[in-house]
Amino acid sequence: MTDKNSAKERTAIKRTGNNRKKEPEQAERNSSLCPVSKLCGGCQYLDMPYERQLKLKQQQMQKLLGSFCKVYPIAGMENPFHYRNKVHAVFGWKKGEVVSGVYQENTHNLIPVERCMIEDEKSDEIIGTIRNMLKSFKIRTYDEDSGYGLLRHVLIRRGFATNEIMVVLITASPVFPSKNHFVQALRKAHPEITTIVQNINGRGTSMVLGEKEHILYGKGAIEDILCGCRFRISSRSFYQVNPVQAEKLYDKAVELAGLTGKEVVLDAYCGIGTIGIIAARKAKQVIGVELNRDAVRDAIQNAKGNRISNIRFYCNDATRFMSQMAKDGAEADVVLMDPPRAGSTEEFIRAVKAVRAKRVVYVSCGPETLARDLKVFGKLGYQACGVWVYDMFPAVRHVETVALLTRKAQ
């Protein structure tokens, strides 16, 4: 990568940032599709026609990544509403009523939400039932200032392909009076719920979930199906929130890996093992690495459940693990990587080179950090061959991409 290119890239990042304020993010309809969209702030593009949203995201990716390689046309959704399979509601008390919803951005001001345009509708319905049940069960919502009360949040995950539903009740203390009756009544109102978990989060923290959990009903996790494989998902494991688009993204990622059955593949930041397990049938061996212990546990079970025996998972920091692999003289033909929005590290990328990877498939939900990392890859001898863009978050400004890099001939 030349200095000229990096200067171009910096300008691109700046421009995208500047443009954002000028873009018609706000209502273009006479009334918004959502009565609380301004206060909530979660859906910056909700009232922009969907075609325009896609065009805007495509332009942004072109500006940010177009100097590295070709940016392919964005893949949008047929129905861009109610796509989120994970719904989270904060519980509180306002004017003598139980309310649930979201905190206004950067505040602890609770905005009541009864129906959200991007969340799974069934999950919103269950949250409504819980809201109505609290009074008759005399369960108080947690008050952050006084520290009194029990219920802090409700998290619901639904497997769109299996219809399994997990309800996680996040409480401030382990003592949950009349919990058996509560669970019974909730199941009676919603027989479609397949598991209910109590998660205890007693800390004064902005994290939603605590460390401790009790299963109140069912198996404590749900399963979903993606790309023909079945995945177990527990409350604290990462799972793509838009499975319809995730399926397209993973298909592309595995296709780009160019597997023939002979390759050793490293799946870094592997979560519950999704991409590695889907790729394993076409590879000789897959190694998955992931920091979250629960996710690794899910990944091991997922490999077993899908009868995949050529995959191993390690609970470790991806950079530390890859650097150690390189020090040990291990080699990998393909590296699949899917880091969080903060991206990867130069040390990790150096280790990719040291294990002599020929191909890298980089899945990213943070295009700015992808651009930063592509620059490092370029410096270390990897050429970006293309970026494919997926609209994983309609109505929201985030974008998901998958990039292919190959080692330059030396």
Ligand code: SAH
């Ligand atoms: N590939 C998976 C998960 C992607 S999300 C999927 O498609 O579902 C990113 C994952 O990286 C999360 O599971 C997170 O726990 C994990 N992670 C975050 N920081 C990490 C690190 N330093 N080393 C390894 N894994 C990490």
